Amino acid sequence: MVEITPSGVRYIASGCIRIQAEEFPARLKQIFDGVSQVIALYQPQQMAIEQVFMHKNADSALKLGQARGAAICATLNHDLPVYEYAARQVKQALVGKGNADKLQVQHMVKILLSIQGEIQIDASDALAISLCHHHYHQTAQRIQKAVS
Numbered sequence: 001m002v003e004i005t006p007s008g009v010r011y012i013a014s015g016c017i018r019i020q021a022e023e024f025p026a027r028l029k030q031i032f033d034g035v036s037q038v039i040a041l042y043q044p045q046q047m048a049i050e051q052v053f054m055h056k057n058a059d060s061a062l063k064l065g066q067a068r069g070a071a072i073c074a075t076l077n078h079d080l081p082v083y084e085y086a087a088r089q090v091k092q093a094l095v096g097k098g099n100a101d102k103l104q105v106q107h108m109v110k111i112l113l114s115i116q117g118e119i120q121i122d123a124s125d126a127l128a129i130s131l132c133h134h135h136y137h138q139t140a141q142r143i144q145k146a147v148s
Helices: 022-043 058-077 088-096 101-113 121-148
Strands: 004-006 008-012 046-049 082-085
Touching: 004 088, 046 058, 046 121, 058 082, 082 088, 082 121, 088 101, 088 121, 101 121
Parallel strands: 046 082
Antiparallel strands: 004 008
């Protein structure tokens, strides 16, 4: 989670929701509950999430889609808006090319947020989505201001 204000980054937090249930429906509930706890703790104003993409394993893509659905429903349950971005959009916004690899994205996240030391790939992916959303949101505000 990144809170970006007009004066810069105010705080950064990252972590993961640990899933321990055996049955898939119970896992989805743990995701829903975990996202709800994060929202209660940090009180974000909105959520940005990566869109699902289809790769080689259809079963994995379906499960990922259901997990995203649980996270999105938890967010909407708190009346927060949800913004979705394709992986190519995120890479384009941060690295300048849509086919950048994860290490390039990780490197740019560290530079843009002045993070010293190591950061896990999953954490840098999540932070990259936040930064992408900030970029698109700022651009939309500038366009709206110019039009009006």
